[in-house]
Amino acid sequence: MNEGQQRVEPDEPCAAGAPQGRHEPIQVTVHPTAEDACAAVAGEVLELVAARPTTALGLATGSTMVGVYRALVGALEERGLRMDEARTFNLDEYLGLPPGSEESFRAFMDRHLFTPARVSSAQVSFPASPDAQPGVESVRSARAFEAAIEAAGGLDLQLLGLGGNGHIAFNEPGSRADSRTREVELAPRTREDAARTFGGLDEVPRRAVTMGVGTILEARRIRIVALGEHKAEIVARLVRGEDGARLPACHLVGHPDVQLHVDAAAASRLAAG
Numbered sequence: 001m002n003e004g005q006q007r008v009e010p011d012e013p014c015a016a017g018a019p020q021g022r023h024e025p026i027q028v029t030v031h032p033t034a035e036d037a038c039a040a041v042a043g044e045v046l047e048l049v050a051a052r053p054t055t056a057l058g059l060a061t062g063s064t065m066v067g068v069y070r071a072l073v074g075a076l077e078e079r080g081l082r083m084d085e086a087r088t089f090n091l092d093e094y095l096g097l098p099p100g101s102e103e104s105f106r107a108f109m110d111r112h113l114f115t116p117a118r119v120s121s122a123q124v125s126f127p128a129s130p131d132a133q134p135g136v137e138s139v140r141s142a143r144a145f146e147a148a149i150e151a152a153g154g155l156d157l158q159l160l161g162l163g164g165n166g167h168i169a170f171n172e173p174g175s176r177a178d179s180r181t182r183e184v185e186l187a188p189r190t191r192e193d194a195a196r197t198f199g200g201l202d203e204v205p206r207r208a209v210t211m212g213v214g215t216i217l218e219a220r221r222i223r224i225v226a227l228g229e230h231k232a233e234i235v236a237r238l239v240r241g242e243d244g245a246r247l248p249a250c251h252l253v254g255h256p257d258v259q260l261h262v263d264a265a266a267a268s269r270l271a272a273g
């Protein structure tokens with residue numbers, strides 16, 4: 001651990017949703033600043049790309065990831081590395097957006113990582129096309145997405161943010177630990193959180209396709225990032241442990257290699273260990 005980082009162990013590990021017989025607590029690293037947290041996680045991705053250029057990465061969207069991708073793009077440039085043999089799999093995508101929408105997760109990824117890091121379209125997979133309509137088409141694309149992850153040999157590392165209601169990807173409260181990639185309805189809280197990005201609640205899609213919790217749990221490493229005071233309560237609930245059906249992120253506890261990276265503000269409601 002680097003200077004300035006602090007590790008916090010929960011009082012009681014969250015056992016709900018953990019594979020049978022495993023009750024490892026989630027490992028939490030508290031970084032002094034958001035920038036430090038992003039740099040640490042980006043550094044791990046960079047090392048993976050350096051060690052295994054054909055790595056399969058699970059990627060996330062959301063404001064938390066902006067800093068992670070900025071740090072990753074900078075670190076790639078600094079090391080003179082390219083990601084041109086890697087495969088990437090994004091967690092989720094909205095359904096029913098107008099073609100070319102700037103609010104799609106695909107557009108987010110193009111802006112923050114794919115264009116600056118010169119990742120080509122042939123390398124990237126999403127569980128749905130943002131202009132696809134809910135229904136039959138999403139079932140087909142969800143199946144193809146799962147098959148593509150398998151064909152790539154599984155995910156080496158999955159990046160995750162935390163939703164305001166504890167969702168991971170778009171696995172909302174009530175999602176099962178064994179859920180697979182599928183079409184889902186977004187929770188009211190999730191749509192409210194997205195309203196600002198979309199310029200109004202009415203503009204926020206109601207449905208999306210998300211990687212399942214079970215799919216995420218198959219990644220060899222899982223790295224969760226939570227930044228800012230507004231994430232402090234959800235971070236405390238995750239570390240304290242709760243039923244995974246109520247707090248989907250708790251389904252991850254018990255994974256053999258899951259880490260939570262937070263800044264001091266997001267750690268403000270954790271008891272120091």
Ligand code: GLP
Binds near residue numbers: 063160167170190
């Ligand atoms: C969306 C995404 C999640 C992400 C969450 C948090 O809901 N589907 O994958 O974790 O936003 O976003 P932010 O980082 O902006 O708090």
